[in-house]
Amino acid sequence: MFLNLGHIGKEGKQGKITFPFSRNPHYRDPEIIPTEKQKGELAVGLYFVQTVLPYKNITGVRISGDDSDKGPDLIFFQDQLEIPVQITRLTFNNFPERKKLVRAKSKQFAELIYQKIPMKFRVLITLMPQELYKIPLSNLKRKGREIVESHLLSRTITFLEKSIPELMQDDKKYLQDWIDDKELKKYFSSIDIQRIPEGFFPHVAGFENIFIDYHFHNSGYSQLDLQNTVNKIFETKNHGSSEVLIIWANDYEIFDHAVLVNSLSVRFAESSFNEVYFMTFHEHIQFWIIKRRPSRPR
Secondary structure: OEOOOOOOOOOOOOOOHHHHEEEEOOOOOOOOOOHHHHHHHHHHHHHHHHHHHHHHOOEEEEOOOOOOOOOOOEEEEEEEEEEEEEEOOOOOHHHHHHHHHHHHHHHHHHHHHHHOOOOOOOOEEEEEEOOOOOOOOOOOOHHHHHHHHEEEEEEHHHHHHHHHHHHHHOOOEEEEEEEOOOHHHHEEEEEEEEEEOOOOOOOOOOOEEEEOOOOHOOOOOOOHHHHHHHHHHHHHHOOOOOOEEEEEEEEOOOHHHHHHHHHHHHOOOOOOOOOEOOOEEEEOEEEEEEOOOOOOOO
């Protein structure tokens, strides 16, 4: 399977590896954690005690009777002690709304392309932005955005039409159109096209046999969004009655774990919690120690 390396191979720029499709029809955003609040908190707590080694001696977990006013969401039982724990989800402002908008835009693009080229086999078209961590065209007003998108759509249709003979001859062919247009290249670096193998599912929205990757999941928030989100969690959870704070997020909403973990570590270093952890969930679980329990005097 081809892995999209972003800008790698062009001027030596570093890109980000993404899997454009998989055998899992729900690859992008499986909800491992239940959406109902208490069930979700309990699920995070149970995953935590099975995953994080310092808590291997925990003998039980229960939902707290009262989680109001910064009270604990869960109670852990360890060495005959009750440990109050807060659980909170990290999600960026308006992420679900932005994701919904980009899916609608991807489907619209696919429908317009299909009207011109009714594909007989499935293709994935990636519209690669110049800056992976910024939403393309987000700073343009509606009219300016529509002009750029119309130009992008026209170029995509031309490139797809030109690419069909090669794609028909080789179902593993990956083709790239490096954008050199003065106006368009301000926002997009390339248009990439490949066939989707039989038995695989695209991760993105589309119409009929055409699927569009607008790279939204790699560009869902800014540094300011990140800092505001971290500050909001700190302000709403600090100085509660719990010893432990577990922050969790869906992995597909995060593009740079190291930056986020560092921001959490700096902000929560002087928090009221003895311990703070960060966990992400997708097709696997990851966790980071944000703040360690203070050493006990000997």
